[in-house]
Amino acid sequence: MTTIRIPTPLRPYAGGESTVAVSGGTVGAAVDDLTQKHPDLRQHLFDGDKLRSFVNIYLNQEDVRYLNGADTEVAENDTLMIIPSIAGGLN
Amino acid sequence: MLKLSDELHRQVMAHGASAYPFEGCGLLLGRVESGVNLVTGLRPMANVWPVEEEKRERFRIAENDWRDAEFAAMAADLDIIGIFHSHPDCEPVASPRDLNWASWPGYSYIITEVLQGEPTHSRSWQLKADRSGFLEEEIEIE
Numbered sequence: 601m602t603t604i605r606i607p608t609p610l611r612p613y614a615g616g617e618s619t620v621a622v623s624g625g626t627v628g629a630a631v632d633d634l635t636q637k638h639p640d641l642r643q644h645l646f647d648g649d650k651l652r653s654f655v656n657i658y659l660n661q662e663d664v665r666y667l668n669g670a671d672t673e674v675a676e677n678d679t680l681m682i683i684p685s686i687a688g689g690l691n
Numbered sequence: 692m693l694k695l696s697d698e699l700h701r702q703v704m705a706h707g708a709s710a711y712p713f714e715g716c717g718l719l720l721g722r723v724e725s726g727v728n729l730v731t732g733l734r735p736m737a738n739v740w741p742v743e744e745e746k747r748e749r750f751r752i753a754e755n756d757w758r759d760a761e762f763a764a765m766a767a768d769l770d771i772i773g774i775f776h777s778h779p780d781c782e783p784v785a786s787p788r789d790l791n792w793a794s795w796p797g798y799s800y801i802i803t804e805v806l807q808g809e810p811t812h813s814r815s816w817q818l819k820a821d822r823s824g825f826l827e828e829e830i831e832i833e
Contacts, residue, residue, distance in 0.1 A: 605761070605765075607771070607794075607795065608723060608770040608771055608772050608797065608798075609772075609794075609795040609796060609797025609798050610795060610797070611723075612797075618770075644795055654792065654793075654794050655794075656754050658754075658758055661758065663754060663755070663758075681758060681761060683754050683757050683758050683761065684757065684794035684795065685751075685752075685754055685792070685794075686716075686751070686752040686757070686774055686792065686794060687740070687749065687750060687751035687752070687788075687792040688749075688750055688776060688785075688786065688788055688789035688792050688793070688800075689714060689740075689748045689749035689750055689786065689788045689789070690748035690749075690778060690781050690786055690788065
């Protein structure tokens with residue numbers, strides 16, 4: 601199965617686990633499987649049907665936006681990582 | 692609550708001073724214990740906001756840099772538990788911009804005020820569960 605590493609603040613919504621094993625042949629299917637296993641995660645990852653604007657999915661070392669997005673194929677030993685876009689500043 | 696040593700807090704403050712007049716930023720590493728974000732290490736990050744002059748009041752962390760930090764944290768058996776950044780010549784209060792670009796509740800956002808190049812103090816914030824704003828959290832410096 602593919603492994604998804606869960607960001608620290610989302611672990612309470614994933615049974616306290618730092619990684620979750622998921623099934624699915626694509627990034628999109630793997631993330632869907634994650635949120636089916638742990639439905640409380642969904643609100644933190646998705647806004648409606650789309651990933652929240654600050655949520656990025658990496659397949660091993662690569663941002664899937666620069667691969668094939670949600671349709672990027674994943675293999676058994678791949679690792680997916682959820683990486684936030686972080687910015688801020690003064691008013 | 693956010694807990695860190697005096698030495699680590701000094702490093703957070705020094706990073707803000709070294710970045711002045713721009714905003715400096717980085718990641719808090721450690722672990723979560725009984726709801727407390729316990730910092731045991733820091734990872735300064737590049738402020739990659741694309742317009743140099745706007746770095747006086749903006750910061751951005753590159754996703755690839757965060758990815759590298761995540762791998763390094765995993766190797767050290769640590770977690771990324773928050774973000775630090777500085778506010779040059781402005782009070783360390785989470786701003787609407789910080790809110791617009793925040794990620795998930797649970798991360799500590801510690802902000803250091805840097806006045807005329809000298810760091811003064813820090814305050815820390817966490818995003819509310821409903822994402823409607825930030826709540827200040829206590830900082831315990833050991």
